[in-house]
Amino acid sequence: MRDLLVSVRDIAEFEQAIAAKVQIIDFKEPNHGALAAVDPLVWHRASAIVVAWGGALMHPIGKLRSKHSLLSAALGESEDYGKIIDQLPQTFRFAKVGPSGIDCPKRLARLWRDAHHRLACRNAAAELVPVAYADHQLAGCVAPERIFQLAAELGFKRCLIDTFEKNGAGSLDLLSFDRFVRLQRIAEAANMKWSLAGSMRLESVDLLNSVGIHPDCFAVRGDVCDPDSKIGRRGKLNAARLKAWVEKVGLLSSPIQLG
Numbered sequence: 097m098r099d100l101l102v103s104v105r106d107i108a109e110f111e112q113a114i115a116a117k118v119q120i121i122d123f124k125e126p127n128h129g130a131l132a133a134v135d136p137l138v139w140h141r142a143s144a145i146v147v148a149w150g151g152a153l154m155h156p157i158g159k160l161r162s163k164h165s166l167l168s169a170a171l172g173e174s175e176d177y178g179k180i181i182d183q184l185p186q187t188f189r190f191a192k193v194g195p196s197g198i199d200c201p202k203r204l205a206r207l208w209r210d211a212h213h214r215l216a217c218r219n220a221a222a223e224l225v226p227v228a229y230a231d232h233q234l235a236g237c238v239a240p241e242r243i244f245q246l247a248a249e250l251g252f253k254r255c256l257i258d259t260f261e262k263n264g265a266g267s268l269d270l271l272s273f274d275r276f277v278r279l280q281r282i283a284e285a286a287n288m289k290w291s292l293a294g295s296m297r298l299e300s301v302d303l304l305n306s307v308g309i310h311p312d313c314f315a316v317r318g319d320v321c322d323p324d325s326k327i328g329r330r331g332k333l334n335a336a337r338l339k340a341w342v343e344k345v346g347l348l349s350s351p352i353q354l355g
């Protein structure tokens with residue numbers, strides 16, 4: 097089973113993602129960086145909608161229906177998350193903190209422990225998802241393999257790889273297939289699910305599949321935005337792109353894989 101995560105910035109986009117039956121809806125402000133948080137008020141509005149719909153993401157008039165959508169929040173980098181983490185509503189299932197500026201595994205482990213502890217105190221359901229950056233040198237942080245290994249050693253259930261700079265160079269431009277295979281092996285050996293983000297393009301999904309790289313989740317923003325927009329991932333979500341991604345990831349999950 098593969099998942100699709102789509103990053104949204106507001107309630108209108110949240111409803112678009114639900115209508116498209118996206119499995120994981122991730123709140124993030126694309127204008128402010130790779131993992132920038134939205135205003136916590138947006139979390140609370142989304143949460144109120146979920147509660148009003150009876151816990152499942154199901155619209156009262158039955159038009160928007162996605163019983164399986166889960167909420168996720170980007171909390172920013174190490175210097176940001178502390179200001180907002182305690183406001184994360186109980187309805188959120190995942191939270192992410194970026195590792196930029198942390199070039200030592202021990203410090204990273206401390207960051208995760210603190211974030212995990214603060215989440216657990218307020219929101220027993222929320223799972224911290226460690227993040228690695230493919231452009232780790234630019235981000236000034238530990239390399240992806242070390243981050244995956246550390247996350248596995250510490251018993252995390254999921255890990256995400258993304259890019260810190262959103263400058264057009266995606267994860268697939270920055271890391272070789274061999275390195276993705278290594279990351280996948282680390283994750284598989286620890287029974288840890290891994291997600292792939294970083295300017296992912298729909299066309300790359302089949303290519304990755306053909307070389308044996310099978311992330312448990314594809315996480316996208318830029319490629320589900322209006323293709324004609326000059327501002328890329330900072331533009332508006334596009335219904336046709338969302339549909340194409342949902343279908344593609346759905347096909348990967350079906351027992352008979354096509355293509």
Ligand SMILES: O=C[C@H](O)COP(=O)(O)O
Pocket residue numbers: 101103122124258259262293294295296315316317318319329
């Ligand atoms: O978590 C996923 C990111 O929002 C991916 O964004 P991107 O596809 O624009 O690199």
